[in-house]
Amino acid sequence: MSTKELIRVRLGIGLNYLSVLLILVIMEYVNRFENIFNPRFTGIISLFALVYWIISSYKIYWKTKWWKYVHQNVDKFDERELKFVGEAMRLSYSFFVVVLASILLIYSLADWSLNGLFVALLIYFAHVLPASILKWQGYQI
Amino acid sequence: MESRKIYNRIAILRLEMGISRKELAEKVGVNFQTIGYIEREEYNPSLDLAFRFCDVFHQPIEFVFSTSPQKPLSQLIQENK
Numbered sequence: 001m002s003t004k005e006l007i008r009v010r011l012g013i014g015l016n017y018l019s020v021l022l023i024l025v026i027m028e029y030v031n032r033f034e035n036i037f038n039p040r041f042t043g044i045i046s047l048f049a050l051v052y053w054i055i056s057s058y059k060i061y062w063k064t065k066w067w068k069y070v071h072q073n074v075d076k077f078d079e080r081e082l083k084f085v086g087e088a089m090r091l092s093y094s095f096f097v098v099v100l101a102s103i104l105l106i107y108s109l110a111d112w113s114l115n116g117l118f119v120a121l122l123i124y125f126a127h128v129l130p131a132s133i134l135k136w137q138g139y140q141i
Numbered sequence: 142m143e144s145r146k147i148y149n150r151i152a153i154l155r156l157e158m159g160i161s162r163k164e165l166a167e168k169v170g171v172n173f174q175t176i177g178y179i180e181r182e183e184y185n186p187s188l189d190l191a192f193r194f195c196d197v198f199h200q201p202i203e204f205v206f207s208t209s210p211q212k213p214l215s216q217l218i219q220e221n222k
Binding site: 078079080081083140 | 170171172174175177178179184186187190
């Protein structure tokens with residue numbers, strides 16, 4: 001993978017995650033302080049972020065079939081792919097567990113409740129993280 | 142444990158045989174991109190895979206793989222004259 005292509009891939013992954021983060025921030029934080037932020041303004045921004053997230057997820061994970069790496073049967077991988085996928089799964093597992101535990105800790109300390117959207121985005125995150133790590137490192141599978 | 146770099150002559154042997162990466166990949170049972178990784182010495186194959194390459198090229202394993210940089214084939218021919 002050329003440096004230019006790798007930068008493009010990383011930018012795509014980064015922006016995809018940023019759009020998810022933006023949706024979460026608006027849903028979880030801004031909406032709790034409605035009196036400070038204009039609801040119409042935050043509504044438009046979250047709509048843009050949602051549209052961008054759907055389009056970029058389709059282009060990055062669905063169209064390229066990257067999302068399948070988590071579900072694919074190991075018999076379909078050769079030894080190199082198995083090594084790379086295993087490494088990506090190991091990294092994503094440790095990262096996801098730390099992120100999830102930190103979020104749960106913050107929510108319990110703040111006495112907030114988790115909403116459905118938040119959990120749905122965490123499931124999305126868990127599914128695409130190994131593929132993101134693989135592609136971020138420029139591995140070819 | 143950090144593994145040592147394994148040098149190989151797969152690219153030159155493949156070209157000599159006149160087969161593509163994809164054809165070689167089918168013969169040894171891996172993805173064609175894995176052949177690229179091995180040829181560029183960015184991935185060390187397992188012992189099983191290394192023997193499969195040797196079977197395809199009909200060469201001893203010490204001729205195809207080495208733990209030190211390998212001499213070019215032209216130099217080997219000159220030395221054996």
